[in-house]
Amino acid sequence: MIDWKIYYKFDFFAFILALCLAGFGLVIIAGATGDVEGDTLFVDQFQRVILGIFCLLAVTLVEYRTLVRFAPLIYILGLLSLLFCFVPYVGLWRKGAYSWVNIAGVFQIQPGEFAKLCTILMLTRILSTKKDQWQNLWGILRPLLIGCLPSLIILKQPDLGTAIVFGPITLLMMLVAGMPLAYFLILFSPLLGLFAISSDPLVFLCWLGCTMILLLVIYLKRIHWSIWVPFVSLGLLLYATIYLHGESIWEKLPPHQKGRIVGYLNPDFEPMSTNFNINQSKIALGSGGFWGKGVGKGTQTQLEFLPEYRHDFVFSALGEQVGFLGSGIVLGIFLLLIIRGLDTATETKTLQGALIATGIVSLYFTHIFINVGMATGLLPVTGLPLTFISYGGTFMLSNMIGVGLLINIRMRTSSELLKDSFSSGRPAMAIPSTIADDF
């Protein structure tokens, strides 16, 4: 059944990158916690890394297209597991959200992490079957709905950070699958406008000009009205709602989210309360300097000034202990992993392979960008763990499975096509694209 020969092409590069990152995470977390607790955490996380490696290997066994074929089932299972969070005695209330499921009282898992992978598979399936999907509204709406559904459930838990991740994944996969860039801009124009009007009249004018050009592009490219009219009107509606009822929406936001937004807009405001977390994170990073304070010698983490230093602010703990050198190296490894993932997507000849790889890469990329951006004060505070580094079993497993999928795709790159083309008797051809790819 399994063709063991393809394991000669096992992608050790991606595998080693993942192991390096996991190792880094182990050291950093153990170093940040210190003393006895640090040792138990280390052992804990080490077990999960081992388990993760087994999962990674297991994922390589199944051909990825089989996974795509069963994607609807996997997706529904994922959604059900999300819903389990709300079931009493099964769902766990932790850190203000029902984002945990208790399995037989032994394991606690976060179905949200697996839901991301399930959604990637489902999107791959949706985006790779229809060929003319960009020509009608349903073709655009379908992947959006697929992406939105788990996101909305998670938002209800409520876990804003995890819910946000689905957006970039869906959009990036749609873009790679060939969605015209103009659509993307149409989708984003109202959101950009929101930012524009809240900052400066000049910026707002710029945005207005850009929107005009966009409308001109829509006109010149002869994009069918049935596609852009709903989105533009939806955007305008959203925009008008926020413009008219912005204050009442603002009032309904939970106070901690308000504080995060206020703190993001005024970095020097209330350093001891509103901006405490981000301030301490910057202090941790900045005090690390180039060489860092040494593993286990970070004062910000040891003395608990840095909040959530094992999960959301793990990058600051890393920067404090191993300095710019270490955090630069970690960022470098992340970039290498992303490049490797995108290379896999380029190498593979199948659309499914490319889309899965894109999904995984965009998942990693979103986590890294939001987490590091938050730790350095570029983005508002959102609770998202850092890929491979943060402490957490489910997260580690899902990351490892992601790498497993990348390896899976890369292993089967050439053999698939050869076998198929031989069996069909003629070389495979690219699907001719019938509509404008770009504008």
Place this chain on the structure above:
Amino acid sequence: MVSKQKPGLILKSPTVDRRLQGFLFFCCGIFAVLVFRLWTIQIYHHEEFLEKAEHNITRILPIKAKRGRILDRNGKILAHDIDYYDLYMPIRVQKGQVKPSAQESLMLLSQLIDVPYKTLEARYLEMRTNPHRKFEGTIQVCVAKDISFEKVVAILERQTEFPQEAMVFPVAVPVRHYPYNDAASHILGYVAEVSARELKLERYQGYRQGDKVGKDGIEYVYEPYLRGRDGKIGVFVDKFEIQRGRPFEMELPVQGNDIVLNLDIDLQMATENILGASRGVIVVSDPRDNTILAMASSPRFNPNTFSQEYHQLLADPHKPLYHRAIKTAYIPGSIIKVFEAFAILDGLNISENAREYCNGGYAPPGIRRVWHCWKRTGHGPMNMVDAIKHSCDVYFYKMGMRLTIDGMNDYARQFGLNRKTGIDLKGEMYAPFPTRSRSWTGGDTMNASIGQGKVSLTPIQVNTALSAIANGGTLYAPRVAHQIVSATGDVVAVMDPVVSGQIEASTRAWNAVRKGMWEVVNSWGTAWRLKQDSKLLKEKKIEVMGKTGSAEVIKNYPTNALFVCYAPSENPEIAVTIILEFAGHGGEFAVPPAQAVLETYFRDKDSNPIVLNATSEPATQRKTEL
């Protein structure tokens, strides 16, 4: 198409590759931004953030030094520091409201230290907004002060019940304690927190807000010696301001120097008991160098409970805060005659045997008013000795008119009656001795000649002049403190007697005055009770010299009773000045207390000799509470 041959195999279009390339560039761009951002934080602003990180975790906390002790001449402790505790709590306040964790802490605390919750909460909020009261370099504030050791133990036993982020920390703070309570309270003074106005003065340079300083008495005058040097301790703290690890910096506090007083606390308490509830002053000194042995001023206050009773004490009509011995100028009455005698004998060059006839009254020439003697029937012919013995007013009226106020003034200056004595206590006052002015009349001179009218003297002035008479003519500035001893037992400084004047008088005058004062007590003079009532003085054959006085302050109201005396007549060891407000005649009311003082002194002197014991046991170095 393709999907028919093998389900699931769909080939990707070139668009996908192009998009993937775009994605790659996008990722690289974002990573470049992240790395740049990291560079600015970690390299460019490194120093700034490093400083902030250190500020986060390091706290320099002061360790209050113990103030030096105040000892009496026998080494008994009159004032010392005992450890009390201030309770500190981290600030946990949001939008003017105490956070639930802090509320819980305060609630538990209010049970443990018996302070109402509302009081604690109000203090907590007030301290937060008052930057001066912040605990040095931290965001902890003081919620309760002066908590005893027993209560602190109770708090520490239940420390686990306090929420971690609003933990209560006891900090040892020395609190001044006066074991003898109100005894010698005016002399010792009291300590209180240095005020904002005082901090601007040169005297209080190097002091910080919240430091305790001597505000009165010995505590004030010898503040530079008594004050210790505060130590400090540098510790690492975590987010909850809880100390972690060992202190990285430590400077032990240095205890202040001890002051040994000339005061004898047993004699002091005896004199205070003798005064009892009546208002007045007893000053007892050693006339040989005018060191103060006891100085009772009634009513008194208790410096231990002083701060609680402060407003009550201020409102008291009898003014218990007022140190009468050095601040109140009393009309001296007949006491002045002793000093005036020198002026008459030497200044007017009149023979001590020259007699003036007292018929009970005198109308000076040119004034149509008769000034009466206290004895309306008259004393008959009086010479100087008799005049002192009987305190004859008419003799002194006549002599006073010849002497004039200028002559009196000269001698008042010799006895130091027109200036401060220079005692080492805070806030000595004096009333200027009257001088001739445009409105000065003969009547004023008449009054002044028997120590009435515009003459008024403080008890310490009288006692200093009395000591000068007793020791043969040397005027010393009175001294309360004897020497300063460091905490290790070394003598730092000795307060030598300070000569502030010399009385120049003829032997003739000396003999006459001494004879007069001897007769006052020993020859049925105005103070005859002193000798006759006292078995002890009779037994020991101690001869006392004295002079009574009755000062009329308010017409038709009991006079102030005054008595000055020294003993023994040869080589005097003790000079006593007694002033009792509105008691009556001096001979009747001021003499019995004097007798009691003298008896106490001479009885104790034999049973328990008073020795200046400078090297009392050295104060042990304070154990540092961490």
